[in-house]
Amino acid sequence: MQSKVTLILGGARSGKSSYAEQLAIKSGLPVTYIATALVFDDEFGQRVAHHKNRRPDDWKTVEQAHDLALALQNHATAGQCVIVDCLTLWLAQCICSDCAQPETQDWQSEREALLQVLPKLAGTVILVSNEVGMGIVPLGAINRQFQDEQGRLNQVVAQLADEVVFIAAGLPLKLKG
Numbered sequence: 001m002q003s004k005v006t007l008i009l010g011g012a013r014s015g016k017s018s019y020a021e022q023l024a025i026k027s028g029l030p031v032t033y034i035a036t037a038l039v040f041d042d043e044f045g046q047r048v049a050h051h052k053n054r055r056p057d058d059w060k061t062v063e064q065a066h067d068l069a070l071a072l073q074n075h076a077t078a079g080q081c082v083i084v085d086c087l088t089l090w091l092a093q094c095i096c097s098d099c100a101q102p103e104t105q106d107w108q109s110e111r112e113a114l115l116q117v118l119p120k121l122a123g124t125v126i127l128v129s130n131e132v133g134m135g136i137v138p139l140g141a142i143n144r145q146f147q148d149e150q151g152r153l154n155q156v157v158a159q160l161a162d163e164v165v166f167i168a169a170g171l172p173l174k175l176k177g
Contacts (some may be wrong), residue, residue, distance in 0.1 A: 003076060003121035006177075007157050009131040010167035017051060019167050020083050020126045024059075027124050029081040031059040034072070036090035038065045051085070065093050069113035076121040087129035087157070091150055095142070111153065118160050129154055131166065 006023065010016040024031045033055060039045045052061070064071040068090055076082045084090075094107040118125070132150045158164045163177030 003118075003123050003125050004163070005118060005121070005125045005127065005161045006163040006165065007127045007129065007154070007161040008165050008167060009129055009154060009158075009175075011131060011134070014167045015170035016128045016130075016167045017085050018054075018170070019165065019172055020085060020128050021055065023126055024081045024083050024124075025056070027081045029079060029124060031056070031081045031083065032075040033059050033061045034068070034075065034082060034084045035061055035063050036065055036068065036084065036086060036093070038089075038093055065090065066110065067113075068110065069117040072114070072117055072121055072125065076123045076125050078122040080123040081126065082123060083126045083128065085128040087127055087153060088132070088150060091153060092146060095145060095149060107149065111149075115156060115160065118157070127157060127161070129157070 006020075008016050008020050008023075035048070035051070037044070037048055039048055055061070060075075062071055062075060068084065072082065072084070090110075091107070094110045130150065131154065132147050133154075138144055138147055158176065161176065164175040166173045166175050
């Protein structure tokens, strides 16, 4: 059985995660929430806690900073809904040398594994990602690399997705599907 893949894009604090959670609730399916963030400081920990606190108690949470394709293979099954929140933090951790990336993985292999598995999944898959291409080109090589890789990732995932929604000020704008 093929999956239905929805990509939700938007800026920081645009309402992407809330929208993804509402789609998951409307699906009526059991939900697994794949959280990709590594917490490095108290302020970010508070952001993560805010996300955790608003999820329904019956949702399963899987913390997966790397090997996202494997997590999707394990959890995106027929009759299930999976939210990945978010591709942006996953990518940042994959390209950041300080983020304890597994020695056997690199960004390109992580990316290719995700792109290979997406069309083969079953169930409902909701991917959340930041749109980073609407601002200026940042200073610093790692920042430009991140912006470039995020833009490229969003483009190819959007091509693979059945539905793409852009969120601005909490309002959805359907781009595809």
